[in-house]
Amino acid sequence: MKRFGTLRTTLAIGGALFLCAQMSAEITVRGCRLVAESGGPGVARPRTVLSLFIGRVEALVGDILLLKADNYFHGQTSLLGRTRVGECEHGLDHHAYACHEHHEHHEGEHHHAHGALAYDHFLYRQYVKVASTAHVHLRRHEEIVPWLYASVRLNPANERAAVVAAYWLARQLDEPREAERVLRAALAERPSSWRLRAALAWLHFDEGRFGPALSQCESALGLFEPVESGEDGAHDLAELWRLASACQEGLDHLDKALACAQVVVTLLPESEAARERLDELKALVAGRSEGPSERP
Amino acid sequence: MLAAERAIGRAMLIELFRRKDLYVLGLLVLVLLGAAASIDFFGVEGVEAYLRELSTTLTLLFTVVIAVAVVARQIPREVERKTLVPILAKPLSRWQFLFGKFLGAVACLTAALVVFWASSALIEAFKGMRLTGLLVQGFVLQWLGLVMLTALALFFSTLVSEAPVSVTLSLLAYFLLKGFTSNIHILASGATGFGASALGLVYTVVPHFEFYDPTQMMAFAPLQKALGFLDWLFFAGYAFGYTAVFLAGAWLAFRRKRF
Numbered sequence: 001m002k003r004f005g006t007l008r009t010t011l012a013i014g015g016a017l018f019l020c021a022q023m024s025a026e027i028t029v030r031g032c033r034l035v036a037e038s039g040g041p042g043v044a045r046p047r048t049v050l051s052l053f054i055g056r057v058e059a060l061v062g063d064i065l066l067l068k069a070d071n072y073f074h075g076q077t078s079l080l081g082r083t084r085v086g087e088c089e090h091g092l093d094h095h096a097y098a099c100h101e102h103h104e105h106h107e108g109e110h111h112h113a114h115g116a117l118a119y120d121h122f123l124y125r126q127y128v129k130v131a132s133t134a135h136v137h138l139r140r141h142e143e144i145v146p147w148l149y150a151s152v153r154l155n156p157a158n159e160r161a162a163v164v165a166a167y168w169l170a171r172q173l174d175e176p177r178e179a180e181r182v183l184r185a186a187l188a189e190r191p192s193s194w195r196l197r198a199a200l201a202w203l204h205f206d207e208g209r210f211g212p213a214l215s216q217c218e219s220a221l222g223l224f225e226p227v228e229s230g231e232d233g234a235h236d237l238a239e240l241w242r243l244a245s246a247c248q249e250g251l252d253h254l255d256k257a258l259a260c261a262q263v264v265v266t267l268l269p270e271s272e273a274a275r276e277r278l279d280e281l282k283a284l285v286a287g288r289s290e291g292p293s294e295r296p
Numbered sequence: 297m298l299a300a301e302r303a304i305g306r307a308m309l310i311e312l313f314r315r316k317d318l319y320v321l322g323l324l325v326l327v328l329l330g331a332a333a334s335i336d337f338f339g340v341e342g343v344e345a346y347l348r349e350l351s352t353t354l355t356l357l358f359t360v361v362i363a364v365a366v367v368a369r370q371i372p373r374e375v376e377r378k379t380l381v382p383i384l385a386k387p388l389s390r391w392q393f394l395f396g397k398f399l400g401a402v403a404c405l406t407a408a409l410v411v412f413w414a415s416s417a418l419i420e421a422f423k424g425m426r427l428t429g430l431l432v433q434g435f436v437l438q439w440l441g442l443v444m445l446t447a448l449a450l451f452f453s454t455l456v457s458e459a460p461v462s463v464t465l466s467l468l469a470y471f472l473l474k475g476f477t478s479n480i481h482i483l484a485s486g487a488t489g490f491g492a493s494a495l496g497l498v499y500t501v502v503p504h505f506e507f508y509d510p511t512q513m514m515a516f517a518p519l520q521k522a523l524g525f526l527d528w529l530f531f532a533g534y535a536f537g538y539t540a541v542f543l544a545g546a547w548l549a550f551r552r553k554r555f
Binding site for chain 1: 335337338339340341342343344345346437478481484496499500504506507508509510512513523527530531
């Protein structure tokens with residue numbers, strides 16, 4: 001019987017832990033029911049202590065899986081800021097090509113080919129041969145989808161995961177309905193997220209549904225809270241006004257589109273593109289106002 | 297030649313097939329991978345890297361568990377059952393006994409690896425994935441790393457007399473070494489002077505189990521380059537070198553041990 005000593009101890013501890021968890025879960029459920037009956041906070045979803053704990057683990061794993069998706073795509077550049085020696089096999093040409101293909105990618109985002117870590121140990125050079133992350137950038141984009149899928153399923157409240165997943169589904173993999181589903185599921189968890197509403201607005205806009213796009217865009221503007229301080233915050237807000245302007249133009253409300261474009265110029269006085277856009281709209285409005293008089 | 301060692305090894309292999317661990321874990325690989333393969337990821341087709349990564353990770357994890365569970369409790373259990381003294385009373389040197397245990401453990405881990413890789417390949421083939429030559433490379437790479445781990449676990453089992461302690465020590469050492477040694481370069485790349493030299497020394501001396509984890513290589517199999525002859529020479533030499541060191545350590549600890 002001596003050899004079963006460890007097993008017996010483990011079983012006893014495991015049993016005790018299980019009973020404690022059950023008791024705490026029962027107490028929490030009863031507590032939540034009481035709160036629900038009194039109409040206080042927490043009515044929406046009574047959770048047990050156990051599910052709260054597991055829920056947090058799920059959310060954490062979901063966030064890690066988002067990094068995993070990013071790792072597949074960028075070859076760990078976002079984790080270290082730059083890649084490890086030998087991981088980037090595509091060479092410098094990749095950057096020009098990437099910028100050409102995806103206007104969303106800016107040169108500044110691609111540190112990996114320029115700034116490899118200066119670690120030249122002979123063992124490390126061998127290690128890189130088996131552990132290199134041959135990232136799928138511009139080759140097999142669909143490979144990042146399972147990690148994004150798991151990330152948004154495990155933590156639907158992670159707006160970044162939902163926005164990234166929606167971007168890939170709608171713009172790269174031609175699955176706009178799935179993208180909308182992901183965004184709406186995330187919005188159910190975080191209805192006050194301006195980023196999710198903005199992503200939904202862009203999705204509608206890309207499909208030419210200007211009315212719903214404008215509606216979501218206005219909601220996003222109402223909820224806007226700059227996450228980044230200073231210039232980045234202004235850029236985010238300007239981007240929303242730019243979308244609003246484009247939606248108004250799509251709906252043929254040129255005066256409103258012009259007003260939105262003026263806000264963009266106010267927010268980004270240095271932006272040449274914003275000024276060009278404003279001039280373009282001014283010309284359109286002027287043409288519209290001159291138009292009827294020219295008609296016979 | 298090596299008749300005594302082979303007899304000891306054969307007994308270990310028979311024991312592995314008598315126990316249910318291998319079958320249960322093999323079935324678990326099939327079920328987990330089958331479930332993972334059946335998920336519809338937003339209707340996107342042609343996704344396979346995740347399945348390769350998952351199968352390689354599961355295969356490695358389960359084989360590590362089997363290998364350590366088999367080898368790390370061999371000597372403590374022989375001592376506990378009082379069967380060690382009668383065995384050593386036979387015309388069998390302590391080295392032969394140890395080497396026999398090592399050979400048996402290698403046979404067991406090879407059997408486990410074959411079962412798990414076959415299960416993975418079955419699921420991959422069922423999903424219509426192309427089975428590349430890198431599968432063989434991944435298999436051999438994992439096998440080399442597990443041979444090294446087996447020798448380490450045998451070394452720990454000669455140091456301690458309790459089987460659970462030996463198993464825990466072996467698993468702890470493996471996962472710590474595999475998890476952390478690959479990150480020494482991050483510290484070393486930011487260090488200067490003595491710190492950099494010390495970290496470089498540590499990086500050179502500690503056994504690198506992470507060399508033998510082909511997860512990334514397998515996940516990106518269609519995009520990955522195969523290892524060359526010189527690379528294989530290095531990886532095989534490194535694994536067998538450390539295996540020899542651990543076996544020598546085990547023998548030194550075991551040769552004058554009193555029971």
